[in-house]
Amino acid sequence: MAELTGTLLWYWAICPREAWLMAHELNPDEDDPYLELGRFLSRQAYPRSRRRELALPGMKLDLIETEEGEVVVAEVKKSSRFIEAARIQLLFYLKRLKEYGVEARGELRVPKERKRFAVELDEAGSARLRAAIQGLRELLRQEVPPPPRRIPFCRRCAYREFCWSDLETEERGQGGGLR
Numbered sequence: 001m002a003e004l005t006g007t008l009l010w011y012w013a014i015c016p017r018e019a020w021l022m023a024h025e026l027n028p029d030e031d032d033p034y035l036e037l038g039r040f041l042s043r044q045a046y047p048r049s050r051r052r053e054l055a056l057p058g059m060k061l062d063l064i065e066t067e068e069g070e071v072v073v074a075e076v077k078k079s080s081r082f083i084e085a086a087r088i089q090l091l092f093y094l095k096r097l098k099e100y101g102v103e104a105r106g107e108l109r110v111p112k113e114r115k116r117f118a119v120e121l122d123e124a125g126s127a128r129l130r131a132a133i134q135g136l137r138e139l140l141r142q143e144v145p146p147p148p149r150r151i152p153f154c155r156r157c158a159y160r161e162f163c164w165s166d167l168e169t170e171e172r173g174q175g176g177g178l179r
Contacts (some may be wrong), residue, residue, distance in 0.1 A: 002024070002140055003057070004092075004137070006060075006089040006092040007022075007060075008023055008136060009089050009133070010082075010089040012136045012139060013132060014082050015149075015153055015154075015157070017146045017147070019136060019139060020140065021145055021159060024145075028158030059092070061074075063109070072104065072107055074109050075089060075108050075109070076109050077109070078112060080110045080113055080115055081152075083108060087119055087125075088129060090107075091106070093106070094119065094125075095121055095126070105118065105119070106119030106120065
């Protein structure tokens with residue numbers, strides 16, 4: 001089974017099919033304009049002089065700071081639209097850091113909207129994270145990905161052509177697809 005990561009949990013919370021595809025190394029187009037936009041916003045909002053990233057097994061933290069002696073781990077998002085998925089991702093990072101002996105608090109930051117959301121690994125957050133991890137593990141045990149489900153995220157998804165090209169061809173009356 002694939003290693004559980006914060007990113008996979010984020011995708012699972014939005015689109016289980018995308019999480020399954022990523023976990024099985026069917027990776028999206030890395031040059032997708034929406035992926036590029038996310039990287040650009042992170043670099044612009046937090047220039048290298050202030051930004052400290054950290055990569056550990058299963059996680060890549062966008063930003064680590066200390067405020068008044070307290071470790072703050074921030075995840076930077078381009079929109080607050082999928083904030084609950086981002087909350088699960090950050091809860092996973094806080095749990096993993098705690099396993100390494102690092103007590104931290106989390107913050108979701110949305111620079112374009114000038115918003116910040118506090119995230120704590122309290123009892124409710126831990127329960128939410130356990131349920132998400134269980135759901136992701138069940139998904140990853142499946143032999144095939146779940147069928148595509150059209151959701152608002154599809155318009156900006158790097159997998160959109162993979163999931164919908166045959167269906168869109170059929171809708172235009174240009175022949176059969178594989179479904």
